[in-house]
Structures are given as C-alpha cells and as structure tokens.
Amino acid sequence: MSDIRQPRLTRRGFFKAAGLAAAAGAGAPVLGSLTPAVRSAKAADPGFTSHYSACDMCFNKCGVIARVQEGVVTKLDPNPKFLKSRGMLCARGNAGIAQLYDSDRLKYPLLRTGKRGEGRWKRIPWDEALDMAAERMQEVRSKYTPCGMLFTAGADLQSQFVSRFAEVFGSYNITSHESLCLLSNNRAYLDTFGETPYADVLNSRYIIMAGANRFEALVTPDSMDMMTALRSGCKLVVLDPRHTKTAALASEWHPIRPGTDMAFMLAVAHVIIAEKLYDEEWIREKTYGLEQLAGHVRPYTPQWAEQECGIPAQDIARMARELAAAAPAAMVYPGRRTSDYSNSTQIRRSFAIVNALLGNWDKPGGLLAARAVGLKGVPYDAPWYDENPFERVDAGIVPGLFEHDGSFVLTREAVLSAEPYPLKGWFVYKTNPMVNAPDRARTIEMCNAMDFMVVVDIAMSDTACMADLVLPAPGYLERQDPASGLQGSSACACVVQRDPVVPALYESRPVFEIVKELAGRLDLAEYFDFTIEEYRAKQLADLPDAPQALERDGVYYNPSKVYGIYEDRIYKTFSHKIELYNQRYESMGLDPMPVYTPPAAAPQGRFRLIIGRNACVTHGSTNNNALIHELVPENTLWIHPQSATPLGIRDGDMVEVSSPAGKGTIKAEVTERIRPDCVYMLTGFGTISDGLSRIKGVGASIAALLEGHYDSVSGNAAMHETFVSVSGRAS
C-alpha cells in the first residue's frame, strides 16, 4: 500500500509521515499544558503484596504470583522465574481468581435430603459430617471388607493423602483420573523404553504430532516451546481429523482418517528401515528386535498406508525421510491424552517404535528420560487386613493395568456387577467422572449402587451432586500443600509447593484435614500424626537449598543432568534395551509388535464422535468459571457441510446427537475444519448439577454420549470408539 521503510521513530516524524500533524495538533497543546500531576505520577508503593503459588486450573502446575490487596487476591500473574511454564499464565490460570471468588462455590458441608442426584441438601456442621462419614465408611468396611470402599482422587497435590488414607483404611481400590487420560501412552512407552518420556520440543527440528493438539491442549513447556521451535525453523506436521489451532499454525496438516495413526507410523517405520535411514550402530547397541521389526513392517508400505489413513503415499514416504534426516533432533510427539481407541497402547507403541528408530532417546530434540528432582517419599506401613480380597476389583481383565491408577471404566463395571466382590462406598476428591468418563448413564448407576458416597470438592460438580455427603474444599490459593516434583522437558527439574495466599473461604477444609479427621475417628490417627509443614520437611530432607529457593523464587531447581542420563544405565525392560520387539508381550499372548487392524467403519448415517480440548477448558472443571464462561459459553457440534447439508442442518441449528449410550441437544457448527466422517464436541458441557449456575443443561455432554470402551492392554478409556447419529431438531 505504501512504501516500506523503517527509520528511527520520532513524534514529529509520525506527523509528517501520516500527514496529520495539523489535525493531531488541534486540541493537543491546550490539553498538554493542562496535564494534571496525577497523570504522570509514579506510585512507589504498588498497593499489593505478592505471593508465590503454583496454578491448579489444570494439571501443569505453572508458577503463579498472586497479588493481594487488603486480604483479597486481585490478580494472578505468571512467575517469570518459573522455567517450566516459560513465565506465562494461560487464560485458565488468569481465571483462577474467578474460581476463588465464585458464587457457585460450596460453602459448608451438605447432606443429601432428597433422592440421589435430585439436588436437595441440608447444611450440617463439620463435626456431624465427619462423624457421619467415618461411621458410614466403617459400616461399609465391616460389611464388605475395607476393599468395599473405592477412593478416587484427581491430579492434585493433596491427592497423595487420599491414597495414603485409602491404604491405611485398607482398600486397594484407588482410581485416579489417569485411566481417563494418558495410561495407554504411558503403557506403550514403558513397554518400549522402560519409562515415560518427556518431549524435548524446544530443540527439535522435525515433529510429527498425531493425536495431540499442543496449541490448544496446553502442556508446559511443550506448547510454548513448540512455538519457539517453529519460529526457529522446526517443522511441525499435524495429523488430525480436525483442523485444530495447532493444525492452523503447523507447517503441514493431514486430515488423517481417525483410528489409522498406526498405519501411518508402520509405513514410516517401513520407509526408515527399507531405506536404512537409521543410525545402525545406535540401533544395534541400544535396541532389541530390529530384525523382527523389519520383517513385521515389510508389508506396511506407504501405498498400503495411504489406503488406510488417507494420506498420500508419497507424502508418507517424504515425511519419513524428512523425519529421519532431522534425527536425532526429531520426534513423533508422544502425546498425552490417549484415551481414544481400544488398541491405543498398540497405536502408541507404533509411535514409540518410530521414535526408537530415530535414535532420539535421551538426546537434544528427542525424547528425554525423567531427571532427578530429589524429593524424598514419606513412607508408611499400611496395616494388614486379613478379611480383604487378594486384588483390586478391576484386576485380571487387562494385562497392562497400572496398579496405582486402576481403570475407572473397569472398576465401574465391577461395581455394577458386584463381581468379583462388592464395592459399596465411594470417596471422591476433586475429580469428576460424571463429566470426564464415558457413559454417564452407567456412572449414575454406579452412584446409585453405593451405600455411601462422599465427595470433597470446591463446587457442586455433576459427581458431587450424586453424593450423600458433600464436603467443601478450598482452592489452591487457600491451602498449604506438600512439595511436588515436576519436570519441564529440558527446561528444568524443579520443586514447587503452596502456602495459603489468603485464608480458606467459608467453611472449606482441605482434604488433608478431612482424611486426618477421619483417620482419627477410625483409629488410624498414627498414620496422620504430622502437619503439612512436617511432611514437607521430610520431603525436602535431601535438598537443603530448596526451602530458601522456594521462598525467594517460588521454585527450586535441581541442576541434574538433562541428556545422556542413560549413558551408563540399563533400560528397565525385559531385554534391558529399547524394545522394538516386546518379548514380555509375546509371553503374555499380546502382539509383540503393533499389528494393524482397521478401525470399525461408521454404520450408515452415523459419525465417529471425537473429543478434544480448547485452551480455555480443563475437562469439566473450568466451564462454569465466570471468566472462562464468557469466552466459551457453550459447546458446539462440529460437522462438515457435506454431512450437514443432506441432513438439512445449517450452521447454528440446534441438533440432537444420539448414541447407544445416550443423547444430547447442541448447537451445530457447520465447518470444513472436520472430516465429513466425524463430528466433534468439547468436554464439560451438558451438565446436570444445579450448583453450576452458568452451564447447567447448556450444550451436550460427551460423557452422556460416549460408550464405555476401553483399551485392551491398559484399561484406559477408549473415547473415540462411539458412533453417533445427528438429526435436526425443531426448536
């Protein structure tokens, strides 16, 4: 439009350049001379105090500085010294303040007075609530053994106290949120490399991202590092049936047919092996089973893969070559939420195997091993209960169950069948399976099967509204939390902790106090004979510099080794090497190398429902946040015009979505940003609780629609295996 010059700037220059000097000058001199002193005054005292904390609006635990004025948190800012989060705070982190001061917060203990889930409650004093909880849990224990109680806690710094309580109470039945999230990925990498890696995105030169959406599903520092890497020339290839924001900013995007990622990866492995694009010495030294793998992937040509995944064969071959050329500073991004298919562990094994072929393990730009953080555990000997059954209620169904996380879907089935033994009590802390787990109708049945259900949370979540007793917990800015070790890829290995920024509001009490009180009432006081302060002192015993660093910077960094950790270490696998071929799987009757099975075809007139994230939404926990709600007031059903038009659906129409599991009403978003064979919706809407005033009944719930499939190796939920029908609805 005009010429391109970039000289030094001056005000006079601007006037000239813009040709507007006269106009701008008209009113200015008068005003300029009248500038009140206050306008240019610099306040010496900021008027607030600053307090370090760690964010809890998702699981990342980013460094936060809370600004407090007269006892009120007025602003949350990023801690610039916090390397893991690269000195940033996302929309949710900023909205933490609206969680703290939300009018929808639980204020005091509530006892159910109506039918379960009906929403009728009576306020009761804490003593009565705790006495009742202890009594009811004792009843379950004496009737059904200690394992008759199920404990479910979300990813929280105090969740370890719930596990500790569960174990001393005597129950093995503890489920975490993880079996609705990342366990199939963890399983795959554990069974390939012997541990779950961190991705050194920052230093990578070529990244294939399949089944991950790092610019929307924020993971620190990966999301930030992804942008830095892109800006310094890293190539990002996104394979996703949706055109996500990550896809929008990627170097390359391929709308892969859902459920076929393994076909793509096997073909990549085929090209790398056929063309000998790997580091032969490294592969010989560090890996087990190249020969078997070579034979295995021989039929999986790019031409074959094109038929399965829809990506042109020459592109697959090209990407394999580009990936290998950039190796070892190249990767197939491991991903995180991998609760998608019933063979997700094997799908992710194919990712892990390609990474192994790239020789990127333990190297810059590749996959990193866990670094030493230096925190000590605080051990205890849980008592033995003779009456207990031998195993978890969900044991023995899948071969790769994680003992400490269990499988929520399988546990729910056990509750409903009362096999192998009854589970009749449920203690839930800060997690929300009614919103996050597939098949909400089954979860409601599960709640109904309980003799006693208690939920500790900050708000009346859909899960809380199903309970007998609801106990109010304070948020992360109101409590003292134990120290926690974090690794931020190559950025850092660090320790964070929390101290209260403001006192706990209302009658809320942290879950640590709650389980301590319950332990006291159940003759288990000896297992909780400490304060959090004392607990932290034990955790930090080997890190004498940590308390001071935490005080000064809000974070302690352990200067441990980043790369080359495995130089003198053996891999924690059966062969003590990276397992391209898994001998243990073979002995267990599993495929020792990933065998491709095509995903089920959509029945006539139905679409595969896929789910995903948005940078403003953490599962179901932020949708009702006043600040976030303004940005994301509802979810929509993404549907391709080719699919919408024959159904008479126009953009913005209300439609009914239904599956064998349930149904929902939602606004259609007709968009080319999704493949015609899929539909997509965001998590966390279509809620039922009266206590979520902004989002009750708004949009549709993924939990209501998804069927309860699970990964056959890890028991992780499989949330991309449901087909839905969509119909226009007059309204």
Added chain:
Amino acid sequence: MTQQFAMVIDSARCIDCKACVVSCKVANNVPAGFSRNWIKADGPVVKAGKGPFGHFQPGACMHCESPTCVEACPTGATWKDRETGIVEIDPALCIGCGNCIPACPYGARFRNPQKRIADKCNYCPERRAAGLPPACVDTCPTKARVFGDILNPETEAARLLTRNSGHVTQLIHEKSNTAPHMYYVGGTAPAGWMHEAKAPASMRALTGVVAPGVKGLVALSGLGVLVMLGRQLLDSRKSGDGGHDRPHASGSNASGSSASGSNTSGTQHSAPADTEDSRE
C-alpha cells in the same frame, strides 16, 4: 524525555489462547460482556498439505498518533499524553456520551456500564508503576505481545522494530489513517476489519470549531457549571450512536463484527517516520 509507549506484536506467534483477554479483564476490572483487547482470526484455509493455514492477531487500543477518538471527545476527557504517547481517558471529565466509540476505527472503545464512562486499554498504569508489564504482555504464553517505549532504542520493543525494519505492518483504514502505534512485525492478518472513524456531524462541527475552546475550558476549570454546559450541548445534539458499545467480543468470530465501515481497509506496510525528519 518524550516517550512513545507502543505494542510491537509478532502475531505469527499467537496461538489464540485468550490468556491476554482474561488477564486484561482481571487487571482492569472489565465487566462481563466487554473486553479491552482481542484476538482476531484469519481464515483458516482448510486444505490438506503445507501450511500454515491460519493466523491470529492480538490487538487493543493502538494509542494512535492522530487519534480520532480524541477529536470526537467533547470534554477533553480523552487525550493523548504527549510525554508517553498514551491515549488516556480522564474519568473525571468523561461524561459517557459515547462519541468516541464509533470514532475509533478499531472498535477499541466501549462504554463501561459500571463506571458509565468510556473505557479502553491504557497499558495498565498501575502495573507499570509497580514495575510490571501490562497484564496482557506479562501473561502471553508465546510472548507475541511486546510492550515498551519505541523511542528508546534500548527497549525490546524498539529493538524488535529495528530488527524487522521493512517488515512492519500497521493496521490502517484507508479513510481513517490515525497513525496507530501498534506494530505487527513480519506481517499480520486479518486485514480489512477496521471501519471508517465516525463522528456525528454535530460533533465534527463541535470538535472542529468549538471544541478546542470547550475542551480547554472544561479541562481547565473542572467546574461543575462548565461540565454541565458541555453535557447539555452534547445531550441536545447527540445522535443515537454509541449504543452498540460492545467491542469485538473476544472470540475468533469477532473479525466479522465491525460491520459498519467499508471493507476497503487493509494493512499498511508503513514507514512510521522519515529518517531525515527524525534528525531534527
């Protein structure tokens, strides 16, 4: 020393996460339904293969060199601080008439329903006084927004401008070149969402002829009588404009919301100043 605070934005870094929007809202107590800043989305082009396919563009008040909002303000409440280059709103003088709202080609202004006065980005003066960057800059996950005095070559903002010399874009509506002090390095999109600065005919007359005097008097005195006079003048002449004071609602669909102006506006690769002149 004269400063020009400005925002230098590498919009190719923006991931449209809305952290800046929420951070600003909290820092400045922006009421529900309003926002002082935004992220606009371009595209995306949905096509398999080589990207990138979309572009996100953070924005806010551009603290223009020739701000049409200042011209439109009948009381002198909106003024450009020539020391800092910041376009300020004096809450004591603002009568909430709303004339400045359509006068801004960027839709950066809205009427704050709680304070009943005009509202927009002011680069977080309280934070700067405390030694902190503006809220949106501080929180930005990918550090797309950089803030500083672009007349001071030591600042990161000035360095970014220099480093990208020849590749700096300003968003300017063809009919309303306000010489915005918001610089997008390395190009940006979308373009064409700005509208022509609009002031009611009565206001144009007022600001063109009467205004300097009125502004001067009002600002000078702060006397109720004169403020009232100004208000009466305005009330009797005010058109119905300024009612739709919601700016671009934070959201990727916001780019279509500024429907009023022509669509002929676009980005301008600009030379904000002339080298020779700058030596004066």
